[in-house]
Amino acid sequence: MTQQLKLRRVPAGGSFLRRLSADRPARAVYVALVLLVVLGWLLFALDGGQFLSQENIVGIQQRSAALGIVAVGQTVVILAGSLDLSVAYLISLTSLVAAEIMAGADAGVPAAVAAVLAVSAAAGLVNGLIVTRLRVHAFIATLGVALILKGLLDERYDGPAGSVPASFQHLGYDRIGPLPVSALLWAVVAASAWFLLSRTRLGYRIYAVGGDAEVARLSGIRTGRVVVAAHVLCSVCAGIAGLLLASRLGAGAPTVGTDGGYDLESIAAVVLGGTALAGGRGGVAGTVGGVLLLAVLDTIFNQMEVDSFAKDVVRGVVLVAALAIYARRRRTA
Amino acid sequence: MRRALPIFVVLAGLLVAIAVVNPYFLEPPAFLAFVKRAAPLVILAAGQYFVIVSGEFDLSVGSLVTAEVVIAARLIDGSAEATWPVLALLIVIGPLTGLVNGIVTTLLRVPSFITTLGMLLILSGAVFLWTGGAPRGALSPEFRELGRGSLGPVPWSVLILVAVAAAAIWAMRASFGHTLIAAGDNDRAAALSGVRVARVRTAAFMISGLSAAVAAILLGGFAGVSAQVGQGLEFQAITAVVLGGVALGGGRGSVVAAMAGAFTLEALFTLLNLYGISGALEPAVQGVIIIAAVALGAVNLPRRKAAAVS
Numbered sequence: 001m002t003q004q005l006k007l008r009r010v011p012a013g014g015s016f017l018r019r020l021s022a023d024r025p026a027r028a029v030y031v032a033l034v035l036l037v038v039l040g041w042l043l044f045a046l047d048g049g050q051f052l053s054q055e056n057i058v059g060i061q062q063r064s065a066a067l068g069i070v071a072v073g074q075t076v077v078i079l080a081g082s083l084d085l086s087v088a089y090l091i092s093l094t095s096l097v098a099a100e101i102m103a104g105a106d107a108g109v110p111a112a113v114a115a116v117l118a119v120s121a122a123a124g125l126v127n128g129l130i131v132t133r134l135r136v137h138a139f140i141a142t143l144g145v146a147l148i149l150k151g152l153l154d155e156r157y158d159g160p161a162g163s164v165p166a167s168f169q170h171l172g173y174d175r176i177g178p179l180p181v182s183a184l185l186w187a188v189v190a191a192s193a194w195f196l197l198s199r200t201r202l203g204y205r206i207y208a209v210g211g212d213a214e215v216a217r218l219s220g221i222r223t224g225r226v227v228v229a230a231h232v233l234c235s236v237c238a239g240i241a242g243l244l245l246a247s248r249l250g251a252g253a254p255t256v257g258t259d260g261g262y263d264l265e266s267i268a269a270v271v272l273g274g275t276a277l278a279g280g281r282g283g284v285a286g287t288v289g290g291v292l293l294l295a296v297l298d299t300i301f302n303q304m305e306v307d308s309f310a311k312d313v314v315r316g317v318v319l320v321a322a323l324a325i326y327a328r329r330r331r332t333a
Numbered sequence: 334m335r336r337a338l339p340i341f342v343v344l345a346g347l348l349v350a351i352a353v354v355n356p357y358f359l360e361p362p363a364f365l366a367f368v369k370r371a372a373p374l375v376i377l378a379a380g381q382y383f384v385i386v387s388g389e390f391d392l393s394v395g396s397l398v399t400a401e402v403v404i405a406a407r408l409i410d411g412s413a414e415a416t417w418p419v420l421a422l423l424i425v426i427g428p429l430t431g432l433v434n435g436i437v438t439t440l441l442r443v444p445s446f447i448t449t450l451g452m453l454l455i456l457s458g459a460v461f462l463w464t465g466g467a468p469r470g471a472l473s474p475e476f477r478e479l480g481r482g483s484l485g486p487v488p489w490s491v492l493i494l495v496a497v498a499a500a501a502i503w504a505m506r507a508s509f510g511h512t513l514i515a516a517g518d519n520d521r522a523a524a525l526s527g528v529r530v531a532r533v534r535t536a537a538f539m540i541s542g543l544s545a546a547v548a549a550i551l552l553g554g555f556a557g558v559s560a561q562v563g564q565g566l567e568f569q570a571i572t573a574v575v576l577g578g579v580a581l582g583g584g585r586g587s588v589v590a591a592m593a594g595a596f597t598l599e600a601l602f603t604l605l606n607l608y609g610i611s612g613a614l615e616p617a618v619q620g621v622i623i624i625a626a627v628a629l630g631a632v633n634l635p636r637r638k639a640a641a642v643s
């Protein structure tokens with residue numbers, strides 16, 4: 001796409017904002033996040049409320065945890081130059097797998113977690129092999145897998161199934177001090193992905209393959225394996241999100257993933273965070289900012305009692321506007 | 334054209350398979366009914382082809398179709414005299430949406446995946462906001478005639494499809510088509526050799542919007558008014574184009590093959606129905622077959638192009 005044409009240069013000077021954002025788009029999302037928090041604080045203050053209340057902050061963290069975990073996985077696969085549209089159905093499937101195996105009993109929890117990780121890793125393996133071995137474009141490959149998962153879900157389930165024991169629900173609802181457990185889980189996933197991407201050989205290879213698959217191949221990287229590994233990591237993240245949502249709902253639900261719009265929304269969060277859709281540039285830090293930005297926006301909407309359909313409209317505008325600003329920065333830098 | 338060959342073989346195979354189960358299928362009335370059912374998707378795929386071959390995506394067409402149908406129902410509200418002005422309005426809204434997509438993508442340099450995703454959110458949100466959740470009003474019988482009725486034995490939608498196909502083929506043979514393919518193949522080289530890349534790409538988005546408008550008019554008549562009428566059509570259209578051997582990323586493939594891809598999808602749905610695989614398992618079978626078909630098509634590709642997954 002058009003992006004490949006733009007050369008990035010580190011600016012020598014320029015305005016404060018530009019310096020903040022031009023060399024690392026991830027910073028721009030945090031600048032935007034701070035501005036949005038200030039805006040939210042003002043709006044809440046006018047209403048006589050307190051935006052940075054503990055209740056609100058916890059709410060933001062809890063709301064963003066599931067999307068955040070999926071988006072971290074999506075970051076890995078997008079950095080490798082691929083993408084995954086099957087995550088939403090995979091989340092629904094894994095929530096059902098978890099709840100059915102647990103069947104309300106504490107004893108089932110380890111087996112359920114293991115099964116979810118196995119199922120999601122297998123789904124990622126299938127995605128990755130279709131993309132690399134059959135050479136189907138990731139868009140079509142993961143869309144096809146999404147349809148297959150949808151068929152299986154429709155065939156087997158009419159509504160919520162299985163149940164989650166009370167002990168497992170702590171994952172979704174408990175707090176350690178001011179920190180929700182779900183937010184900690186998200187932080188652990190994000191930190192692991194950050195470590196993987198910036199400190200390990202596989203991470204470097206993911207950037208290399210996403211940057212230019214042919215150059216990576218010529219320099220001795222087995223590009224196929226790297227892309228498959230990225231898909232497996234992404235799907236495992238979706239599986240973890242499925243576990244989290246099952247614990248939140250107390251059961252598995254065949255529509256929990258699609259209702260949340262986790263497929264397109266996770267991609268949107270990744271791109272908001274400054275990761276290039278073409279691959280090879282960006283990182284987890286930006287994605288975390290992108291997810292938080294969406295969550296803060298949601299909180300402000302809720303406070304202002306914006307109609308849920310109007311929310312979609314504003315979200316669309318914000319998404320496009322944010323990226324237009326990035327693109328401008330990159331060009332003028 | 335060699336790249337496009339597999340899709341015609343697959344399509345012929347599917348049509349034969351349908352005819353074996355249901356010999357009546359090859360009789361003119363049944364076959365025309367099939368073409369009529371396929372027309373909206375084929376028209377959408379033709380529009381999507383222009384965007385994809387120029388190197389971009391259009392994810393907004395499904396929600397645009399929904400928006401157009403809902404707007405038509407509310408504005409017409411069953412009255413015959415409102416039909417033609419509203420039709421004209423719909424035909425304007427489509428390319429206008431495409432113009433916005435095109436300008437945001439080319440001038441503001443937002444990746445088209447995000448531009449059109451944003452447009453999808455905006456359109457579907459706006460439609461529900463305007464209607465309060467459920468579409469209101471009704472289409473007039475005159476409006477529905479286009480999707481349902483026929484001129485003698487030939488349905489209107491088939492005639493419209495033929496006109497759209499002819500226009501699409503003509504456009505791709507004209508210099509516009511050549512510059513579009515050049516822009517999709519290598520936009521930098523095209524720009525250096527004098528192609529106004531932003532302008533042709535914006536035109537491609539406008540064509541896609543126009544095709545969504547036409548598809549909406551046919552679907553509104555054929556399927557009626559609902560808030561789900563366009564759901565998932567964007568993915569079906571993109572799948573159809575890719576089935577036709579058009580490379581995502583731009584620069585390769587023919588519009589005829591893209592339309593054949595849409596016919597293939599529709600034939601696939603028909604066949605699945607005939608074999609009683611409907612409802613729940615249908616998407617699963619569809620997913621397997623789409624992956625298989627695209628994989629088979631990719632076998633002949635040169636290695637380098639196929640390895641670039643994005």
